[in-house]
Amino acid sequence: MITTQRNPPTSSLSPRSPSSQPFLLVSVTDPVKLGNGVQAYISYRVITKTNFPDYQGPEKIVIRRYSDFVWLRDRLFERYKGIFIPPLPEKSAVEKFRFSAEFIEMRRQALDVFVNRVASHRDLQQSDDLRLFLQADEETMERLRSYETGIFKKKPADLMQIFKDVQSKVSDVVLGKEKPVEESNPEYEKLKHYIFELENHLAEAQKHAYRLVKRHRELGQSLSDFGKAAKLLGACEGDALGKVFSELGAKSESLSLKLQKEAQQLLMNFEEPLKDYVRAVQSIKATIAERANAFRHQCELSETIKLKEINLDKLMLTRSDKVTEAEFEYRELKAESEEATRTFETIVRLMNEEIVRFQEQKTQDMGIAFHEFAKGQARLSNSIADAWRSLLPKLEACSPGSSNGKM
């Protein structure tokens, strides 16, 4: 399970004072399949326990579905530029798998982690959208959700692309392949490079982790088949030897079950955290794109202003009657430009803080993932050893040296 920092003891994120202070705890539970056929979907119970002022406390329960979470994520992304918005689990899944118990559970967990990360983030937790998400009744939520998709149609094309994501598009924007204007900040360059490289490495690790899950299932299957074959062979042999074969077969089959179980554990506790890590990095890439946009916007504005200034001077010299208008436009532009600069600088500042938080969180997350992984492997191997060892006394008893039933 992925960690969440609800009460981070060593976090540098927000200095927490003693216990009677504001808290916001959320849990996503009880997945239920609703609807029919193609339109079937899963709904979740979202339980909020809080003492925040604007919230209906102490507890409030609402029903939400996946697209509601998407709405929240999009809103946060829009509003809190510069902050690494926690990632959501992927939307699409192979149709057959979409309603399997394991998939639903994994998604539930991931959604739970998502909303808690938002709720424990110093800035994000202040979000009105979060409050709406956690508190609004279902009809309101539905309205908000469909309204938003309407809005999005009007958004600038490149922002949409970030969500629909084609990575190369993002990287093009970021690496400045399309727009020549970009920051010349060596440290930032290094960070960008790091993020892109990191994604590749992580994706590879995740790929192998997934394969490992498959291998466990395959080994389980072959142990099961082998066990059956051993039993059949035992039936053929008969007597003491036959019994031993049977027992071996039975052990083999029981180990097969253990392997299948461990495969599922691996999927949830090891592969999923790695996937989550990849998603987090992708979220950072989206923020990087935002920053590039903000920078570009700021540059464009300052270019435009220069032109306007020149124009204004010209107009003033010729004592044109367009001067007032031009001055007005100029002042507006100036304000816009300052706003753009502020936006950009906020993003830069936030990103610097966020990167620290991100690294800390990931070390924590991966530490736990590794721990669970190692524990699982050790536990599995130990039960394998025990199972096989338990056969030894019977094998010993069968030896020609001791009393036995020969053919």
Next chain:
Amino acid sequence: MMGSENQGSEEALLCISRDEMDNLMLDDPLDNVSAGNTNTSSKSFSSYRSAMSSLADAHHPLSLPPAPAESDPLLSPPPYRDLRKPSAASDTSSYSEPPAYADVILSPLDEAAVNEINGLDPVSQSSSSSLLVPSSSSDHIRITVSNPQKEQETSNSLVPGGSTYVTYLITTRTNIREFNGKEFSVRRRFRDVITLSDRLAESYRGFFIPPRPDKNVVESQVMQKQEFVEQRRVALEKYLRRLAAHPVIRKSDELKVFLKVQGKLPLPTSTDMASRMLDGAVKLPKQLFGESAGVALQEVVQPAKGGRDLLRLFKELKQSVANDWGGSKPPVVEEDKEFLEKKERIQDLEQQLSNASQQAESLVKAQQDMGETIGELGLAFIKLTKFENEEAIFNTQRTRAADMKNVFTAAVKASRFYRELNAQTVKHLDTLHDYLGLMLSVHSAFSDRTSALLTVQTLLSELSSLQLRTDKLEAASSKIFGGDKSRIRKIEELKETKRVTEDAKYVATQEYERIKENNSRELERLDRERHADFLNMLKGFVLNQAGYAEKIADVWAKVAEETSGYTREST
């Protein structure tokens, strides 16, 4: 935690290229694992080819540097079943409870340790350790096949330009009296082995003679000559050792001559088939026109062979058709119910063996895949660790890198353990494969019996038809006063033929009985030995699995320990 004191070794780790990574892992003072022997051991067993080719695979990400091509087979690990021991009873004395695994982890993981894990006694057959056979049944013989060499075909060859063939050095060490010698070596080529096998099949009808290696072992064209030669060498060694393990065949003249006589193998070769065909064609007219006196006695002892005995073949064919169609009531039927039951049981066994053998192969494949994937996962983390360390700005990154290092170290170790586990598993489960192969010789022995019975039945039919003809002639001739000279002569000839045929029938019946006896004794031996061998196999398999599972568990337990500081804070 990564403190500055570890920076030095870590940098050393990070500076090396990926190819050197394996060697570095090997030199890591925390686990001394010696490379060479493990790799050799995985090369010398060719049964599970797909598994084996990858086990010895040079492009496995974590594969060890390849062992030298000419590895002395004397150093290669012995076959799991100690074939020297004539009686199965002593096999289990080689089992002892393996030592605690904690001890073994830190010691070099060479062949001896690997055997220890499985409770096998150490290799050398000259070691008179108390674990070996008790001295009372001390007949032993050890054969090794080595040193393949190319030689030139001499002028006899039909192929112009001279072709080359390979000879193998066959070394025998024995204390069996019949061999009149302690140690001797000869060079033989594969053709000689075929000759040996064919001659044994003739002399030892009814016995379960171990099947010889296939003529064409090369499955894919891609296999290098060297690999092919090596596979064949291994197969030959296995075959000869099995022959030597057979209580009756080990004392045969054929084997003795094969192992001992220098120079050309002094056994009639099967390529004399051509001349036999000629012989048969020459004899046939005589036989058809009744000039020869029936079947030569000594030939009755052999099944009718294509070249030589065309007439006999026709007759026996006729007989078997008659048997099948139930036309004439066969005087001798295979009425031995017990035998029929046993035959059925053998068939059942064969089916289950085949199934088990297949599943064993899948198991081996799955284990191999598991090991590979864990290794690849480890590699991915090696790269991540290196990357994080290189790009580290924050200490949290270095911490994470250190955690990842623990994981990949464990993964690499686990991967190696899986590979070793698998090499051993192959060895053990090979027993299934071996016995499956042995089923061939059982079929062969059973068909020896069938054809001997057919010969007897044919002769019986022959006798009864001769009698019929004699009676007819006598009846006809008695009607003529003074006798019918030509008829009387004919009757005398028939009576002579009948006498010879009776003798032949007697011999054939003896042969049939002999073969029946052989079958029966061999069946008993098969059951006995199989029982023991399977037990050993199971023990070895189980111990092996348990042993390696424990080692792997320890490796991961260590990582769990090292990462135990990360506790989950969720409710």
